[in-house]
Amino acid sequence: TADAGERPRSTPPVRKLARDLGIDLTQVNGTGEDGLITRDDVQRVAAAGKAASAVTI
Amino acid sequence: MTQMTLGGAINSGLRHALADDDKVVLLGEDIGKLGGVFRVTDKLQEEFGPRRVMDAPLAEAGIIGTAVGLAFRGYRPVCEIQFDGFIYPGFDQIVAQVAKLHYRTRGKVKVPITIRVPFGGGIGAVEHHSESPEAYFAHTAGLRVISCSNPQDAHTMIRQAIACDDPVLFFEPKRRYWLKGEVSEELGADTLPMGSARVAREGTDVTLAAYGPLVPTAMDAAAAAADDGISIEVIDLRSLSPIDFSTVEKSVRKTGRLVVTHEAAQSGGIGAEVAAAVTERCFDWLEAAPARVTGFDTPYPPAALEEAFLPDLDRLLDAVDRVMGRRNSLTGWKATA
Amino acid sequence: MTQMTLGGAINSGLRHALADDDKVVLLGEDIGKLGGVFRVTDKLQEEFGPRRVMDAPLAEAGIIGTAVGLAFRGYRPVCEIQFDGFIYPGFDQIVAQVAKLHYRTRGKVKVPITIRVPFGGGIGAVEHHSESPEAYFAHTAGLRVISCSNPQDAHTMIRQAIACDDPVLFFEPKRRYWLKGEVSEELGADTLPMGSARVAREGTDVTLAAYGPLVPTAMDAAAAAADDGISIEVIDLRSLSPIDFSTVEKSVRKTGRLVVTHEAAQSGGIGAEVAAAVTERCFDWLEAAPARVTGFDTPYPPAALEEAFLPDLDRLLDAVDRVMGRRNSLTGWKATA
Amino acid sequence: MAETESTSPAPAVQILAADGTVAPTASAEPYLEYLDRLTSADHEQFYRDMVIARAFDTEAANLQRQGQLALWPPCHGQEGAQVGSGRAARAQDHIFPSYREHAVGLVRGVDLLGIIEVMRGTTHFGWDAADPSNGNFRPYTLVIGAQTLHATGYAMGINFDGATGTGNPDTDQAVVVYFGDGATSQGDVNESMVFAASYQTPQVFFLQNNHWAISVPVTTQSRTPLFQRAAGFGIPSVQVDGNDVLASYAVTAKHLDSARAGGGPQLIEALTYRIGAHTTSDDPTKYRTQELTDSWIARDPIVRFQAFLRGQGASDAFFDGVTAEAHDYAADIRRRTH
Amino acid sequence: MAETESTSPAPAVQILAADGTVAPTASAEPYLEYLDRLTSADHEQFYRDMVIARAFDTEAANLQRQGQLALWPPCHGQEGAQVGSGRAARAQDHIFPSYREHAVGLVRGVDLLGIIEVMRGTTHFGWDAADPSNGNFRPYTLVIGAQTLHATGYAMGINFDGATGTGNPDTDQAVVVYFGDGATSQGDVNESMVFAASYQTPQVFFLQNNHWAISVPVTTQSRTPLFQRAAGFGIPSVQVDGNDVLASYAVTAKHLDSARAGGGPQLIEALTYRIGAHTTSDDPTKYRTQELTDSWIARDPIVRFQAFLRGQGASDAFFDGVTAEAHDYAADIRRRTH
């Protein structure tokens, strides 16, 4: 998603959200403009993760 | 309450200061009989005499330097620098003496000097008469730097500046000298203290920080944006050193977006400090990078070009669009690179 | 390649400039027989004569103002300001004349003046001898402002400054005058052009931007952080106006974190501009708000306190911890408020 | 004893009495030879210069009133000082004006539309001193006194180039710098005298004492005749009646030659008067009486020189011709301003 | 004629010949009455002051060499100028020093440890001029010339307060401001003369011409005797032998009284010499010869005054006592520095 050597792109509040949810942004696909990771993208991964862990347990 | 122009409100503030404290003296070029080139000291020499309101020899270092000596003697000098562009010959006395004396003497020596500076562009003037040198002084530790945007503040703030024991640079928005408003000469408990910013208009989407001449422009931008469904909170910084960051921070934590504007060049201007400090304080709340709308990084242009140089409604609204992530007809700018 | 001190490398750069172009003249206080209070002009008067290397009368406005006239006449004056704190009497000539002439004359008049300023603290000096006034000039449109951090750059950059048709403020890190390094006097195709920053050390976690005296400190911090598993990319800005933001931007897009440092007061310093501009350019890549490690917002303290005032290894590493979101023993700071 | 006392100065150098008759003061004696060199064509040229400058100045003030210019600083009343000194400078000399030297610009060959353009805010520049047609007349400087240091630096450069002091007055270069009575208080002006004396620059400081710095009388700047300021810097100086174009010419010519011959810097104080407002933004009624202004109007440099020329036999046709020429000059400025 | 010429000045005011005999110059005549008022106790005090100042200065330089101080600017050689002028100031006068006026600080009652503290970098301050025990001696100013404007502003304030010119020399206040030969080139110093003359301040400009601004000789600052600078500003001035403590005293006392009596600002140039380096960071061998320094060592103000006192019958016991006292003063400084 990101240029070689560049960080995943997002905004500070979304980064905070990801931090709070324990999500690594390098594992998130951005659907915003030019691949920007949005709040929804993080929440989608979080929900999927929850679902996944629910299954594992 | 009396209807006054901004310049008249300063005149009346100076009159109060002269009347209230006989240690207050005014000195500057042409401030006596002429009443200043903008008439801000009109009639004050007539009223208080040439000892209280002095036409100094033509030398800015001399004006500031002798004010230092007068302050040592217990006076509260109020210096007028005739135009922004003529403060530089006095720069050494301001930066190396006025600013440092309180610190140098571990608080023993106070220098309650007020330096009045008509500043900014927009009046079609010739070179050196439209500058915005405030950032030089805001970067200088030991000075207070303030700027007013309306008659009431002009009146209140000049009196607060003169009453203050710290040295104060008082930047007067010269193109707003003729702006009219109601002024109360009673400074009461509800008067904003020196150093505080003022929320000039409440809003929820974008914080727009301005000071001095651009506050009315910012208010116009807020009104225009409201028509477009964007709610702008306008903050009149009032104090540029120190900056009342708690007021700005509170606003940005609400809006998530900041635009800051001034006439001075962008690089190293007040906007840089506001953007950097707000980013430090509000990082996790920011939806977009703070945007700056400023003069360009060139000397102030000839008057014929000043409209293109000065931040105006269009440029403010463009920045609002940018921090809102909206394209617009002016720049077609995209929210992310 | 020759082993030189930083001061010696400037001396040799000046010698080259004097030898290469007989329009180059040096003027300043005590730069002749004495060779300058830091001996940076040592032996140059002996070699080139008192007409090329002039002991000026004791007046900074006079030195800069006559340099303007010499530039009009086709000379390339190199002025020495004896100490940072004594540049202010010349401020008007620099800001209102030197900086504006090229613009004022629509490019017809060039003022290829170089103003050398030993700057910064750390040498235990008395008041006015440890200042960092670079931000005043970086905010002034029309000037180039550069600062060197090592002997090779010192040599290269003073020659580039003198060869440049724009006015240049050349800030020399006085406490590094005795720093030694290999210097090549051949300026070739691989020499970094004036205005460019330099990646002094590559890294991936944090970008640390410094200039002048604090570049060695930044390099030490990077070495210390590496032991701690943090990879710091150190950027030596070299040019403070204009700033080579593309180099900084490239780094921050990689690291997502920025620390910027200087000795000057924080408010309105170079760090504010770097933080604000990088936030504008790299917002979506930033993991944390850019952090500033600077002198405090007070006048420069008495020498006995300067260690507490100056950014050092501990304060740089603390800021690195902060942008990395790590608590540490120094401030116990939390990444998010 | 070592104490210095301000002795009352000798009267200013004057050639023409107020009524235009030739009546040199004793102090004028050393300068008379420079007058002998003038032809009647020169005299007529001086007159033409002053009248055209006056017409230009009046036209510019009109243009300002009509909103074409932000502001106009008139030179009305100072034409004698300016034309005399400007004509005294030689082609190879370099002139550093302040912002009121319209008549000097005229005699140096500058298209005065450049001044109009500066004052109407379309440019900060005006004209290019490097263009030979501009008579080495540098652009205006608005920061009071700043140009005096530039002038001194330039004159240092002349010395370094060996372009003066060779003994040939027709090629040896010198500098004239103009500044006002108010400017004498600025640090820069005093520092320029220090540097000029130290480097023995080929330079004339031409101080137009027009008695006002905006609203502040010269007595606030100095209680002592200003030309005396120079002596303490080691600079020979002289006071001249600035409303006497011949005196201004002769004194400037002699001191310029002295400067170019290696005599170092010189200072001339020309006593004159700002008949008009400081600029069109100013209101002189606030700070000075009409009587005072009238007393100086009575000493008008053009009227005086006209009387002199009449005494020399100049014809009505000549005066009418000059009037017409001046009218055309002004009309041309007006036309090109719109 | 109106031209000013730098006539060669009358010799500096001197009371004591180099060998300590009383031999007033003609120029000293107006000042002699001030000497008549001095008692032999006063004379002994002058001597004590100079010797203690010298011992203090020497001790401070030692402390610097031992790493206790960042830097030391010695006053060695200038004690005559400083003690004479410092003792001439009255209790109610206000003193604005530069950074080398250690002997003036001493006679005004300042604990000189304050100077040590400034130079060792523990404070920018040193002492509080508002504390009466400090004799209205203001803290040092390191930016060359800046204090001259402060002094003038302060003196303006004295005028505004009506605290001078009442006719009572025992209460009427005046200001003394110290500055160097190098400082005379700074704009600020010249502007301070403009303001002082304009406001007719009760003020003495005390210029110590110690012949050097670090490595630059006074001739680079001025080719004319510096005291002559004042006249052009409308300020009476005088040149005095600064190594003659009696001359320095009498001249300062008289001009201070003249200033306090409404005579306006006055300027005194004291000819003296910086025997030591500019500061301990300086290396004078780079720019001046030992012969020149030796010629001034031969004019040492202390030696000369010692000879005078011997001529007046002072005893060995007196001199030994002063030496011991000076030694104790220095030892006390050393003890308190550690």
Ligand SMILES: Cc1ncc(C[n+]2csc(CCOP(=O)(O)OP(=O)(O)O)c2C)c(N)n1
């Ligand atoms: C440094 C500076 N300070 C103030 C001003 C504003 N100002 C413009 S003209 C003027 C008076 C100048 O008086 P003088 O030097 O006598 O020149 P004149 O206008 O009489 O020709 C002043 C105060 C300025 N241009 N520059």
Ligand SMILES: Cc1ncc(C[n+]2csc(CCOP(=O)(O)OP(=O)(O)O)c2C)c(N)n1
């Ligand atoms: C504005 C300024 N410029 C430069 C300096 C550096 N400096 C310190 S002392 C000095 C020479 C001063 O000479 P002078 O005024 O004769 O005093 P002296 O040291 O001889 O007592 C210089 C250039 C300074 N302190 N301030």
Ligand SMILES: [Mg+2]
């Ligand atoms: Mg004038």
Ligand SMILES: [Mg+2]
């Ligand atoms: Mg100055």
Ligand SMILES: [Mg+2]
């Ligand atoms: Mg000296």
